[in-house]
Amino acid sequence: MRDIEAEEAGRRLWVNRKILEVMERYGFQLVEPSPIESLETLEAKCGPSIREEIYWFEDKARRKLGLRFDLTVGLARMVASRPDWATPLKLCALSNMWRYDEPQYGRYRCFYQWDAEIFGSPLPEADAEVIALSVDVLENLGLKDFEVRISNRRLVEAFLSQLGLENQEKREAVLRVIDKRGKLEENRFTQELENLNLAAEQRNRLLDFISIKKEPEAALAVLAETPWKSPEAERGLEELRRVVDSLKLLGKTAPCLLDMSVIRGIGYYDGVVFEIYDRMEAALGAVVGGGRYDGLCRVYGRDLPATGTAGGIERLLIALEKAGSIPSSTQAPQVFVAAATSEVRGKALELAGWLRAQGISVDYDLKNRPLKGQLEYADASGIPFALVVGPRELEKGLVRLRDLRKRMEAEVKIEEVPSKVSGVEG
Ligand code: AMP
Secondary structure, three states, X not given: OOOOOHHHXXXXXXXXXXXXXXXXXXXXXXXXXXXXXXXXXXXXXXXXXXXXXXXXXXXXOOOEEEEOOOOHHHHHHHHXXXXXXXXXXXXXXXXXXXXXXXXXXXXXXXXXXXXXXXXXXXXXXXXXXXXXXXXXXXXXXXXOOEEEEEEEHHHHHHHHHHOOOOOHHHHHHHHHHHHHHHHOOHHHHHHHHHHOOOOHXXXXXXXHHHOOEEOHHHHHHHHHHOOOOOHHHHHHHHHHHHHHHXXXXXXOXXXXXXXXXXXXXXXXXXXXXXXXXXHHHHHHOOOEEEEEOOXXXXXXXXXXXXXXXXXXXXXXXXXXXXXXXXXXXXXXXXXXXXXXXXXXXXXXXXXXXXXXXXXXXXXXXXXXXXXXXXXXXXXXXXXXXXXXXXXXXXXXXXXXXXXXXXXXXXEEEHHHHHHHHOOOOO
16 A cells, blocks of 8 residues: 555546546436445455455454445445435445555555446446446546457356356356456466366357457347357347447447456356456556446345446556546646735735635745745746736736746736636646
């Protein structure tokens, strides 16, 4: 875990605002679930094995508690406890979480996510809505070259049953191997499937299936040719068709592919799932991930279908820096009001207050420095304008406005200062 310094905090603020703007545009309401949950809540869906991956402890009252590892669990628990909230309910959150992950490139033990969930809609149109939102979030940030990989856990599981894997535990073991596929060498992948007693024919058919990765219409055509044998498979395919149709209507198919190798770990997902990758920085892993988890709210006492999306802020920051689409610093104030002599310090303060009331961010000297020192400080702090308040100019209702970047100075009327300095970021 690390400290976040001003420069980075400024970039995060810019990113968070861009994300919140889109979530608001889609009609999601911002909430924040508790950072600490009972261990039981955190284990409810994935079982005690989750203890290996999270921070948990006993408090002074000997209650077993844990730090949240995502926002979805808390949101689901929160919604389940409020049967008075009408559905469908669109909730979003943006905050930090903790995982006992091995720290590496793009993987930290404390990190931030933006998250948006729709509770109470069983329709594939709701899955399309969270995918469309995710695409808009990335576009609003200026990311252009990314790929949305969409699949359906229901269809993949139906395929495994059709392969003869009737046992749920075995299917889950195979899903886990598929999920690791990107990180495994080809022969290691085959080896792991062999270890699970999959015959050569089963392995080949599975490999063909999870290799389907095409533009939505082309993939649907290939999937339609498969002789599906169960209502679950038909339902899974129909859900994908409807997601694709809705994305088309929302104008969001361009970055989308159907990719049958997307599983999203074992966790709580049970329907349409997706991951988004930055093509420029594939080593980062997914920048966004999400899907349907109709069974999760039930474990907290309310049977509610749900679907959602979440993206890591740190990974976005890395991707945006590579793409050069993030302002370098946004935290410096717009103006530094400098007093040329000690007699006009009071006037400088008065001006600072007046400019702040006009909505302009302002700083001034808090160390009684001479004018030169004040200007050096303003320059080193990345403040774009200095307003030099001098006794002679004041008599004429003027101040000297110095553009610290262009190294230019002009006398301006005090009333004109707000219009001259606004719109320029630090
Ligand atoms: P998940 O909740 O695991 O589906 O993750 C959702 C998103 O959070 C991923 O797509 C990543 O962008 C990000 N993420 C997950 N784990 C980490 C981590 N340890 N450090 C930083 N970002 C992460």
